[in-house]
Amino acid sequence: MLVIKVSEFIKNVKRDLNDPQLRENFRGAMDYLMDKRQAAFTDVDEWATLKEQCKRIKQRCLLKLPHLLEQLEENLQRNGIEVHWAETTEQANEIIAKLIAKEHGKSVVKGKSMVSEEVALNDHLEQQGVECLETDMGEYIVQLAKEHPSHIIMPAIHQNKSQIGKLFVQHIDGFDYSSDVDTLIKAGRNVLRDKFCQADVGVTGVNFAVAETGTLCLVENEGNGRMCSTVPDLHIAITGIEKVIEKLDDVPPLLSLLTRSATGQAISTYFNMITHPRQPGEKDGPKAVHLVLLDNGRSQAFADEELRQTLQCIRCGACMNHCPVYTRIGGHAYGTVYPGPIGKIATPHMLGLEATNELPSASSLCGACEEVCPVGIPIPKLLLRLRKESVKPRADMPQTVKGQGGGRKPVEALIWQLWALVHKSPWLYRWSTKLLTRLSWLMPKNLGPWTTARTAPKPAAKTLHELIGENEKQGKRK
Amino acid sequence: MENSVNIRQYPHKPAQVYLYGTCLVDSFYPQSGLDAIELLTKQDIEVIYPQGQTCCGQPAYNSGYQDQAKAVALHQIKQFELDIPIVVISGSCGGMMRHHYPALLADEPGIQAFCDRIYEFSEFLVHVLNIQLFDSGNKERVALHTSCAARREMGAHETSKKLLEQLSNVELVEHQYESECCGFGGTFAVKHGDISVAMVEDKTKHLLAEDTVRYISGDWGCMMNIDGALAHQKQPLRGEHIASFLLDRSVGDKGE
Numbered sequence: 167m168l169v170i171k172v173s174e175f176i177k178n179v180k181r182d183l184n185d186p187q188l189r190e191n192f193r194g195a196m197d198y199l200m201d202k203r204q205a206a207f208t209d210v211d212e213w214a215t216l217k218e219q220c221k222r223i224k225q226r227c228l229l230k231l232p233h234l235l236e237q238l239e240e241n242l243q244r245n246g247i248e249v250h251w252a253e254t255t256e257q258a259n260e261i262i263a264k265l266i267a268k269e270h271g272k273s274v275v276k277g278k279s280m281v282s283e284e285v286a287l288n289d290h291l292e293q294q295g296v297e298c299l300e301t302d303m304g305e306y307i308v309q310l311a312k313e314h315p316s317h318i319i320m321p322a323i324h325q326n327k328s329q330i331g332k333l334f335v336q337h338i339d340g341f342d343y344s345s346d347v348d349t350l351i352k353a354g355r356n357v358l359r360d361k362f363c364q365a366d367v368g369v370t371g372v373n374f375a376v377a378e379t380g381t382l383c384l385v386e387n388e389g390n391g392r393m394c395s396t397v398p399d400l401h402i403a404i405t406g407i408e409k410v411i412e413k414l415d416d417v418p419p420l421l422s423l424l425t426r427s428a429t430g431q432a433i434s435t436y437f438n439m440i441t442h443p444r445q446p447g448e449k450d451g452p453k454a455v456h457l458v459l460l461d462n463g464r465s466q467a468f469a470d471e472e473l474r475q476t477l478q479c480i481r482c483g484a485c486m487n488h489c490p491v492y493t494r495i496g497g498h499a500y501g502t503v504y505p506g507p508i509g510k511i512a513t514p515h516m517l518g519l520e521a522t523n524e525l526p527s528a529s530s531l532c533g534a535c536e537e538v539c540p541v542g543i544p545i546p547k548l549l550l551r552l553r554k555e556s557v558k559p560r561a562d563m564p565q566t567v568k569g570q571g572g573g574r575k576p577v578e579a580l581i582w583q584l585w586a587l588v589h590k591s592p593w594l595y596r597w598s599t600k601l602l603t604r605l606s607w608l609m610p611k612n613l614g615p616w617t618t619a620r621t622a623p624k625p626a627a628k629t630l631h632e633l634i635g636e637n638e639k640q641g642k643r644k
Numbered sequence: 645m646e647n648s649v650n651i652r653q654y655p656h657k658p659a660q661v662y663l664y665g666t667c668l669v670d671s672f673y674p675q676s677g678l679d680a681i682e683l684l685t686k687q688d689i690e691v692i693y694p695q696g697q698t699c700c701g702q703p704a705y706n707s708g709y710q711d712q713a714k715a716v717a718l719h720q721i722k723q724f725e726l727d728i729p730i731v732v733i734s735g736s737c738g739g740m741m742r743h744h745y746p747a748l749l750a751d752e753p754g755i756q757a758f759c760d761r762i763y764e765f766s767e768f769l770v771h772v773l774n775i776q777l778f779d780s781g782n783k784e785r786v787a788l789h790t791s792c793a794a795r796r797e798m799g800a801h802e803t804s805k806k807l808l809e810q811l812s813n814v815e816l817v818e819h820q821y822e823s824e825c826c827g828f829g830g831t832f833a834v835k836h837g838d839i840s841v842a843m844v845e846d847k848t849k850h851l852l853a854e855d856t857v858r859y860i861s862g863d864w865g866c867m868m869n870i871d872g873a874l875a876h877q878k879q880p881l882r883g884e885h886i887a888s889f890l891l892d893r894s895v896g897d898k899g900e
Contacts, residue, residue, distance in 0.1 A: 490825045494842045530829025532792035553708030586712035590719040592696040599671045615837025620872030630674035634693045
C-alpha cells in the first residue's frame with residue numbers, strides 16, 4: 167500500500183502537479199460534477215431556502231448533540247441494534263474486530279464508508295486474518311490498485327477508464343482489456359456478486375442516524391450498501407458522532423441537498439433505512455446489527471462554537487468539486503482521508519495541527535467551497551481560524567485545537583510584528599514606501615516561489631501618497 | 645447566480661468621498677489611484693485621500709496574525725473620521741474592510757457604521773452614482789477578471805459588467821473558467837507557490853485564448869499575479885484597472 171503522509175504535503179503537491187494525466191482526470195471529472203450540480207439547482211430561491219433550512223437542522227442537532235446521542239442509543243437498543251462508542255480509531259477497530267471474532271467471521275464485504283477509511287479498518291482486520299472486500303465500484307478499484315480514495319464520493323476519480331481497464335486485466339481472471347464503462351462495471355460486479363453471498367460480515371457507513379426512531383439511513387447508488395447490510399448474518403455500521411439528527415422529518419431536506427450537491431441526482435438510486443435486525447418470522451436480513459459511533463477529535467471541534475460548524479458537514483463533496491486547489495492537486499496529495507476544503511478544516515481535529523499545519527494555509531480563500539456548501543459551513547472563515555491557531559504561541563491559553571502553534575515560525579512571527587509596526591505608523595509607512603520606490607533598482611529579480619513563473623513586480627517611481635501630496639500642493643499654489 | 649452579498653440600501657450621491665487607495669496601488673500602481681480620483685472628480689465629487697492610510701491589514705489577517713491585523717485595521721478606521729462613503733479601489737481590500745472588520749474589531753465602538761461606509765469602486769459607480777458613461781474609444785474586445793473577494797463579498801462581477809456594458813464600442817468576452825481564482829491569495833502565492841503557479845498558468849491560458857489586447861479587473865492583487873505570469877511567458881496581454889479603463893474610454897483613446 168502506498169502511504170502518503172499529510173506531513174509531506176508540499177512534496178506530494180509537487181509530485182501530483184507534475185502528472186499531466188492526473189491533472190486531466192481531475193479537471194475533467196470536476197467539470198462534470200460541477201455541471202451536474204448546477205443543473206440540479208436551477209431555482210436560486212429554492213436553493214437558498216433549502217440551504218438555510220438544512221443549515222438550521224444541522225445546527226439544531228449539534229446544539230443538542232449529547233442528548234441526541236443518548237436518545238439514539240436508547241432507541242437503537244430498543245430496536246435490537248447494539249451501540250458501541252469509540253473515542254479513538256484504535257478503539258473503533260478493536261470493537262469491530264471483536265464483534266467479528268465472536269462470530270468467527272473470516273470475510274467482510276464493505277459498503278462505502280469514509281469513517282472506516284478514517285480508522286483504517288481494512289488494514290486492521292487484515293492483520294487479524296479477516297479478508298475485507300470493498301464492494302462500491304470506486305472503492306473496489308482503489309483497493310485493487312492498493313490506493314486510498316482520492317475523493318469522498320468518487321473514490322477512484324483519479325483514474326480514467328483506460329487505466330481502470332488495465333488494472334482489471336491485472337487483477338480479474340479472464341478479463342480482456344476494455345475501456346468501455348459498462349463492460350468494466352459488469353466485470354467488477356461479477357466478481358463482487360459471489361462475494362456478497364459468501365461473506366460472514368457486512369460493514370457500511372451511515373449518512374444520517376435518526377435519534378427519534380433509532381434509524382440508520384444509508385445513501386448509495388449501486389445497491390452494494392443494501393447487499394452488505396442485508397445478506398451477511400452480521401451487519402456492522404460505523405459513523406461519526408456528528409451524523410446524528412433529531413427526527414425523521416429532518417431527513418428529506420438533507421437527503422435532497424446531499425444527492426443534488428454530490429452528483430446532481432434528484433435522489434440516489436438506493437436509500438436504505440435500517441431499523442432492526444431480522445425479526446422472528448422474517449426470512450432475510452442480518453441476525454445482528456451493531457453501530458459504532460466514532461469521536462476521533464470531533465468533540466474537540468464541538469467544544470468551540472465557531473469550529474463546531476465543521477461538524478455540520480453531510481459529506482457531499484461539493485466543496486472539493488469546486489475547489490481550484492483540489493482540482494489541480496487531486497485528492498491524494500493531501501495525505502488525509504478527507505481531502506479538499508472539508509479535509510482541511512476537519513483533519514486538524516483528528517491529527518492535530520503539528521502534522522496538518524500546511525493544510526489550512528493551502529488555500530487562496532477564494533470562497534468557492536462556501537458558496538456551494540449545502541449546509542452553509544463558512545469554510546474560509548474556519549481556515550482563517552485554524553491558521554490563527556496554527557501560528558499562536560504553543561503555550562498560549564486556552565488550548566482549543568491540539569497541536570496549537572504547530573505552524574509557528576519565529577522569523578515569520580517577527581516579520582508580522584515589524585509589518586504591523588510600520589503599517590500603524592503613517593510616518594514609518596511613508597518613509598518605507600518611499601524608500602521602496604527609490605531603491606526599486608535594488609529589488610532582486612528572484613523572489614523565491616513568486617518568480618518561478620512570474621516576473622517580479624516593479625515599484626512605481628513615486629507612491630500614490632506622494633503624487634497626491636504633490637498635486638494638492640500645486641493646486642494650492644494655483 | 646449564487647451570491648453571498650447582502651442586499652444593501654444605497655445612499656444618494658454624496659458631495660464628498662474618501663478614496664482608499666490600498667498599499668499595492670500606493671507603491672506599485674499609483675496611476676490607478678489617480679485615475680479613480682479623476683473619474684470621481686468628473687462626476688462632481690470631491691475626493692479626499694487621507695495621507696495616514698496604509699494597508700487594510702489583510703496580509704496579516706489571512707496569515708493567522710490577527711492581533712497584528714487588528715492593530716493595523718484600527719489605525720485605518722481612525723483616518724476616515726468624516727461620515728462620508730469610503731470608496732476602495734480593490735474588491736479584496738473592500739471585502740476585508742466591509743465584511744471582516746466587524747469580527748476583527750468587534751470590541752471597537754461604531755465599527756459597523758464604519759464598515760457600512762465601505763464601497764467597492766464599481767459598486768459605488770453603479771449603485772450610488774448611477775453613472776452614465778459615454779464611450780469615446782475605438783472598438784475593442786476585452787475580458788474581465790474579477791477577484792474572488794470582489795465577486796463573492798462585494799458582487800463586483802455584476803457591477804463591473806454593468807459598467808463595461810455601458811461602453812458602446814466595447815465588447816466584453818467571457819473567458820473559460822471566468823469565476824475561478826487566479827491563484828494569488830496573498831501569502832498563499834508564496835507559501836504554496838507550486839499550487840499558485842498551476843492556478844495562474846491556467847488563468848493566463850484562458851485569458852490568452854480570448855485574444856484581447858487587455859483584460860480588465862478591479863484588483864491589482866490578481867493583476868500583479870496574472871501580469872507577472874504573462875510577462876514571464878513573454879506575452880503582450882496585460883491587465884488594466886477598471887478605473888483607468890473607464891477614464892481612458894471616456895476621454896478618448898490615450899494612444900490616439
